[in-house]
Amino acid sequence: MKFFVDTANLKQIEEAQDLGILDGVTTNPSLMAKEGISGVDSVLSHYKAICDLVDGDVSAEVISTDFEGMVREGENLAQIDDKIVVKVPMIKEGIKAIRYFTDNGIKTNCTLVFSAGQAIMAAKAGATYLSPFIGRVDDISWDGMELIEQISNIYAIQGFSTQILAASIRNPLHIVKAAEAGADVCTCPLSSILGLLNHPLTDIGLAKFLADHKKSSN
Secondary structure (H helix, E strand, O other): OEEEEEOOOHHHHHHHHHHOOOOEEEOOHHHHHHOOOOOHHHHHHHHHHHHHHOOOEEEEEOOOOOHHHHHHHHHHHHOOOOOEEEEEEOOHHHHHHHHHHHHOOOOEEEEEEOOHHHHHHHHHHOOOEEEEEHHHHHHOOOOHHHHHHHHHHHHHHHOOOOEEEEEOOOOHHHHHHHHHHOOOEEEEOHHHHHHOOOOHHHHHHHHHHHHHHHHHHO
16 A cells, blocks of 8 residues: 655655655645645645655645636646646546546546545546545544445456545554555555554563663673
């Protein structure tokens, strides 16, 4: 499973890259605003800065909700760098835009997905990635992991090549469960990825090794 960090913070991206496990980045207008980035030119420049840091795909989201607007924005974003993946919402006009981008060699990430039916539509349109929002599904008392597993089974049966990008991940356990359910990618804050490192028995074992080493060195 690929690891993407969901952030616009360059320091966090650098830290993930330095770990040697980073496969890409996802971001959105809200994350850009969190970093104090506003204005078209500033946003485009920041996307370029992110692309310069990472080796993998970088999802950049369109703001428009009409076909012509999404195409215009998406083409501008795609010109920034070959790593750019145009992030498009799961709406009727978005599906049309995904098909257009697919036919013109532009990678896409269909976002705000909450059902298997939506996942089928995105795959039919040729989306490169599909982003089911696990945490938000859980928030309305449905099972986000069950959705990932359902989509994974459908894609395998039908031979769809769209990659399942598990989004709205809230904790390290979500990452493990998404991997078990068949997600191709997970995107989450760096803190969730780093949380996979933690286990009390590791801490206890390391402390004992170091203590024994100290005794043997005296």
